[in-house]
Amino acid sequence: MLNILLTGFEAFLGMKSNPTEVIVRNLDGETINGNKIIGKVLPVDFTKTSSVILEHVEEHQPSVVISLGLAAGRNRITPERIAINCMDGEADNAGNQYDGQKILEDAPDAYFSTLPIKNMVAKLQEHNLPAKISNTAGTYLCNQTMYTVRHHIETNKLNMIAGFVHIPAHHELATVNSKLPSWSVKDLEAAVKVIIGEI
Numbered sequence: 001m002l003n004i005l006l007t008g009f010e011a012f013l014g015m016k017s018n019p020t021e022v023i024v025r026n027l028d029g030e031t032i033n034g035n036k037i038i039g040k041v042l043p044v045d046f047t048k049t050s051s052v053i054l055e056h057v058e059e060h061q062p063s064v065v066i067s068l069g070l071a072a073g074r075n076r077i078t079p080e081r082i083a084i085n086c087m088d089g090e091a092d093n094a095g096n097q098y099d100g101q102k103i104l105e106d107a108p109d110a111y112f113s114t115l116p117i118k119n120m121v122a123k124l125q126e127h128n129l130p131a132k133i134s135n136t137a138g139t140y141l142c143n144q145t146m147y148t149v150r151h152h153i154e155t156n157k158l159n160m161i162a163g164f165v166h167i168p169a170h171h172e173l174a175t176v177n178s179k180l181p182s183w184s185v186k187d188l189e190a191a192v193k194v195i196i197g198e199i
């Protein structure tokens with residue numbers, strides 16, 4: 001049995017909830033395809049998120065790290081191809097804001113996902129769950145999380161695959177924002193299970 005660390009995020013940018021938090025709490029402790037899911041919710045805080053996820057990695061020694069984040073406005077499941085060494089965008093939940101600074105000095109510009117992103121997209125599409133590879137994880141906490149975990153794995157030569165998957169908003173967020181495409185939590189969770197099944 002492999003340990004799969006599945007992370008989500010707390011709510012951010014004034015939104016009242018985050019579907020990734022709901023999914024990760026629902027799946028924590030489940031066994032999927034004989035693999036144990038360890039679900040953890042991360043803070044949206046540039047100064048804390050990296051150390052929190054790396055502590056979970058140290059404690060649980062997973063073989064796989066799948067991090068989930070909300071991409072409000074996207075209409076499909078988007079496994080990310082790459083994370084870049086850059087922080088930019090809106091202030092986080094603690095009020096920290098960056099303007100293009102590096103996540104880590106003297107570290108590579110980018111890391112590719114080591115999850116089977118092509119197979120994940122193909123399998124989701126087979127299940128009528130719309131999916132597409134994304135070539136940008138942005139420059140906010142989701143990008144920072146994937147970059148940090150991939151850097152930790154490469155630097156320590158760990159036998160661990162890791163990457164990031166952005167998911168659309170759930171209906172709860174769309175009820176208060178008419179511009180948001182949205183999915184049911186049930187379908188989002190089904191998609192995450194398909195993704196885990198491809199590992």
Ligand code: PCA
Nearest residue numbers: 009069070140141142143
């Ligand atoms: N999405 C944000 C951060 C937290 C989340 O769920 C992002 O895309 O960076």
